[in-house]
Amino acid sequence: MTTSATQRQAAASVKSRPPRIADRLPAEGENGVFTESWFPLCKSSEIAPGEMRGFGFLDGRVVVMRDRQGEVHVLSAYCPHVGADLSVGKVVGDQIQCAFHEWRFNTDGYVAATAIGDPAPKACLFKYPSADKYGVIWAFNGETPWWEIPDFDKPADALAIRVEYDVPIYPIDPWVICANTPDWQHIKIVHKIAFDHKQYRDCLVWNNYSMQGRLDGYYTDNKGGALETKAGIFGTSIFMMQGNIGGRWIGVMTPFGIPKPGHTSTYFILATEKGDGSPADQQIVDQTLAGLYHLAKVQVGEDKPILRTIKYAPGYLTASDAMLAKYLKLVREFPRSHAGGEYIR
Ligand code: FES
Ligand SMILES: [Fe+2]
Structure with missing residues (x-):
């Protein structure tokens, strides 16, 4: 091929190459x-x-x-x-x-x-x-909270709770992790949970700071059994899931912190119902919470290689990304401020 033919071919392919779309959201800070x-x-x-x-x-x-x-x-x-x-x-x-x-x-x-x-x-x-x-x-983050931290369905005094802190922190904003929940394709692909995403989409209740709906399904890799839960996101920093996994009521709340700009720290609030206080029952409670912690760590581990390297930017979203796009719109339009900014720096 002559030089000019090569140049012509290169020019043609440049002309037809679709552009990179990176419609990034405002970063925290x-x-x-x-x-x-x-x-x-x-x-x-x-x-x-x-x-x-x-x-x-x-x-x-x-x-x-x-x-x-x-x-x-x-x-x-x-x-x-x-x-x-x-x-x-x-x-x-x-x-x-x-x-x-x-x-x-x-x-x-x-x-x-x-x-x-x-x-x-x-x-x-x-x-x-x-x-x-x-x-x-x-x-x-603000002068006055305009929404509340969500509650588990069970009264607080009926709950046995275990709190864990996950290290290391991620080099991303918390909303990037929150965007995983409406990203139902990744729930199926990365976390191996089989569920009817249309049912989840149709029962989702949205408001100006949250989305939550029934998520029923099962782990196809047997790591957690059947799920009869509701799952959602609150604000830009809280994942919550509660209901029955493997036949027992559990609650998981995962708040994501910002210890410094561009970084996320992860907490696990793991809950189940308190027993009757007997040693045998306490053992079941402890085992349930230990199992839940293990499941939470496994699931976070599945996300880790992706979340530690991603440069999150919605590009070519397709029809199946409608739920994700809606949450990203909520994040994009989420009220932002820094009332304490001059004081904490
Ligand atoms: S009292 Fe002087 S710096 Fe705090
Ligand atoms: Fe995930």
């Missing part, structure tokens, strides 16, 4: 804002009354403090005096004391007193709306 969702910070058991600890949150840092009554407070970590990290200070009574010059802060975040005796300036920490629920301490 892009333009200085994050989605207004509930994010996990730590396990409830990590903070005893009268203690506090610091955690990376969004693009900054917060302290989680538990007062003597057991109530949890999530506050920006940097002291408004000259910026010391309060997590290296201590809790005194129900106040946080900075390590550097011993200013004290009330749990509303305002300065209570200086150690040296100067009048306390009208300065404060940013206080995040927080929750201590199902064994996890959560913070809402």
Whole structure:
């Protein structure tokens, strides 16, 4: 072939090559804002009354403090005096004391007193709306939560709960993992769950922050038995599934945190019904929760190679991606803000 013929052929193939479509969604932190969702910070058991600890949150840092009554407070970590990290200070009574010059802060975040005796300036920490629920301490990114962390169908006092933390963190935003649930093709292909996706699609209940519907099926690889559940996503950071797996009621809630921009930390809240308190029954409860943890880890493991390398960008979505496209639209339009931004950095 002559050079000019080769060039002509190359030019022709360039002309007919379909373009790469990458209709990417706004990343968490892009333009200085994050989605207004509930994010996990730590396990409830990590903070005893009268203690506090610091955690990376969004693009900054917060302290989680538990007062003597057991109530949890999530506050920006940097002291408004000259910026010391309060997590290296201590809790005194129900106040946080900075390590550097011993200013004290009330749990509303305002300065209570200086150690040296100067009048306390009208300065404060940013206080995040927080929750201590199902064994996890959560913070809402915003001034006021406009939706609530979902409930399991069973009353909280009827539940036996085990909370686990999955390491390592993923180099993606939490909504990328959440987008797995409406991506029913991957549920069949990656997780080997056989189910009627049209039935799931048709019974899904959507609102402006969540989607949830019945998911009945079975694991084709026998890792978990039959599923009679409902499954859904709340906000940009919570997966929840509950119902019967293998004939016993279970609940799984998986909150995804943002310990730093572009990263996701994963918690597993595993629940089943408490037994009658007898040792034999307790053994069944423990086995159920252990089995559930194993199943959760296996399923996360199935996603891992994909989620640790993906550059998520909706491209050529096809008809079967309608449910996924709808969730991605919800994420795209999700309210974003950063009320605590100036305080936590
Ligand atoms: S930096 Fe906190 S009291 Fe000075
Ligand atoms: Fe998945």
